[in-house]
Amino acid sequence: MAQYDYDLFTIGAGSGGVRASRISASFGAKVAVAEERDLGGTCVNVGCIPKKLLVYASHYGEDFDDMPGFGWTVERHFDWAKLIANKNKEISRLNGIYRKILADAGVTLMEGHAEVVDPHTVAVDGKRITAKYILVAVGSWPSVPKFPGSEHAITSNEAFYLPSLPERVIVVGGGYIGVEFAGIFHGLGARTTQLYRGDLFLRGFDDDIRKSLADEMRKRGVDLRFNLDISKIEKHGDGLTATLTDGSVLDAEQILYATGRGSKTPDLGLEKAGVKLKANGAVVVDEYSKSTIDSVYAIGDCTDRMMLTPVAIAEGMALANTLFNDKPTKPSYLNVPTAVFSTPNCGTVGLTEAEARGRGYEIDIYRSTFKPLRHTLSGRDERTMMKLVVDQASDKVLGCHMVGPDAGEIVQGLAIALNCGATKAQFDMTIGIHPSAAEEFVTMRSKAAS
Ligand code: NDP
Numbered sequence: 038m039a040q041y042d043y044d045l046f047t048i049g050a051g052s053g054g055v056r057a058s059r060i061s062a063s064f065g066a067k068v069a070v071a072e073e074r075d076l077g078g079t080c081v082n083v084g085c086i087p088k089k090l091l092v093y094a095s096h097y098g099e100d101f102d103d104m105p106g107f108g109w110t111v112e113r114h115f116d117w118a119k120l121i122a123n124k125n126k127e128i129s130r131l132n133g134i135y136r137k138i139l140a141d142a143g144v145t146l147m148e149g150h151a152e153v154v155d156p157h158t159v160a161v162d163g164k165r166i167t168a169k170y171i172l173v174a175v176g177s178w179p180s181v182p183k184f185p186g187s188e189h190a191i192t193s194n195e196a197f198y199l200p201s202l203p204e205r206v207i208v209v210g211g212g213y214i215g216v217e218f219a220g221i222f223h224g225l226g227a228r229t230t231q232l233y234r235g236d237l238f239l240r241g242f243d244d245d246i247r248k249s250l251a252d253e254m255r256k257r258g259v260d261l262r263f264n265l266d267i268s269k270i271e272k273h274g275d276g277l278t279a280t281l282t283d284g285s286v287l288d289a290e291q292i293l294y295a296t297g298r299g300s301k302t303p304d305l306g307l308e309k310a311g312v313k314l315k316a317n318g319a320v321v322v323d324e325y326s327k328s329t330i331d332s333v334y335a336i337g338d339c340t341d342r343m344m345l346t347p348v349a350i351a352e353g354m355a356l357a358n359t360l361f362n363d364k365p366t367k368p369s370y371l372n373v374p375t376a377v378f379s380t381p382n383c384g385t386v387g388l389t390e391a392e393a394r395g396r397g398y399e400i401d402i403y404r405s406t407f408k409p410l411r412h413t414l415s416g417r418d419e420r421t422m423m424k425l426v427v428d429q430a431s432d433k434v435l436g437c438h439m440v441g442p443d444a445g446e447i448v449q450g451l452a453i454a455l456n457c458g459a460t461k462a463q464f465d466m467t468i469g470i471h472p473s474a475a476e477e478f479v480t481m482r483s484k485a486a487s
Pocket residue numbers: 182209210211212213214215217233234235238239240266295296297298343344345375376377378
């Protein structure tokens with residue numbers, strides 16, 4: 038008789054949990070996964086995928102604006118309900134694919150709420166199951182800070198299911214979700230104000246990205262206001278009035294709070310079972326994703342390392358190798374590229390200029406800003422920004438940063454170059470693809486700063 042019901046019991050069928058479960062099963066482990074909501078987690082249901090679909094939708098707005106210069110004219114009409122219905126249909130299809138992936142891998146799916154009872158026991162809707170290892174992959178959840186009227190604000194979760202496109206929207210928060218949704222709402226035609234409590238949004242990104250994106254969003258007509266927050270929201274009928282910290286008031290139909298996501302660890306029984314959590318609820322883990330209890334592991338957003346889907350997947354992959362493939366693997370966080378699907382996109386990999394200087398590197402900065410070819414005919418006043426941070430001593434490229442169309446697509450390839458330790462000389466000897474925006478990354482010859 039086996040000592041446990043399962044080798045691995047995963048709580049949460051999001052990107053990380055599903056990857057860890059199915060790869061562990063492929064290594065011969067007996068695996069079950071519990072999920073209390075739709076399969077696929079945040080990324081599939083209320084994150085990356087529906088967000089990107091809405092971003093695509095929002096871009097048509099400016100494509101229509103740009104087309105007369107290319108000889109086109111059309112009558113425009115936008116139907117929010119149709120977009121959301123089509124998006125929902127696609128999400129359901131993806132939910133089905135996740136179900137099939139688990140079934141094909143031989144992973145048992147239990148739909149219900151799971152709790153950790155002790156280091157080797159979970160309860161799913163009260164039914165006890167034992168496992169050699171328990172994996173916590175429960176993700177994160179957005180919340181609205183408490184202040185008078187905060188109950189009238191929505192989060193990104195609700196934004197994906199609004200019954201209609203609001204005429205006026207206030208977006209609060211200057212992180213990924215804030216700038217992405219400001220671009221979505223503005224592009225779809227809502228009058229959009231974005232508030233950020235600090236001097237300049239996207240804290241942690243390279244300053245040239247932060248400034249370029251702010252310029253481009255303002256040129257498009259997004260009402261960006263920094264050093265401001267909401268102190269009170271009042272509701273009258275279908276409308277909301279926000280009183281800002283400078284005493285001014287703003288009316289809107291929707292107020293979206295994008296002020297961070299917390300780990301979804303409450304009601305899991307983790308602390309009772311001896312698993313240590315950080316003050317923000319994130320599971321404390323070591324480099325192999327092991328919690329403070331030997332048989333309990335955690336990956337993805339609920340560990341608050343890097344809240345990015347591909348990172349959760351890499352952590353899940355590494356864990357399966359560690360536990361069931363005799364290959365202890367630490368996930369690598371080196372040169373993780375990331376894109377903000379703002380309008381226009383930001384793409385970044387490696388060190389920012391400030392980080393490089395802070396780490397004591399003597400650096401050269403190469404920076405280029407230019408009007409994309411497409412806008413010579415569209416007439417749009419848009420500039421793309423590209424930047425390289427180069428270590429003077431080794432000539433290695435330490436960071437690549439971009440604001441402009443397709444930045445997310447372009448920076449992916451550069452991340453490979455950085456992981457290979459590419460030097461500026463190797464960037465320079467690479468032939469460009471002409472005419473493209475990407476070629477600028479291999480043709481920057483003049484230093485902008487040292
Ligand atoms: P972020 O942590 O990225 O940004 C939160 C923003 O809200 C910051 O500007 C922060 O300000 C501000 N903020 C925090 N608390 C308050 C408060 N009490 N009042 C006012 N402002 C506040 O969180 P997001 O919600 O945007 O996204 C969560 C995570 O999800 C991201 O960090 C990212 O890892 C992931 N994500 C990734 C995406 C992608 O890869 N494209 C897309 C969407 C999300 P300050 O900077 O001053 O702290």
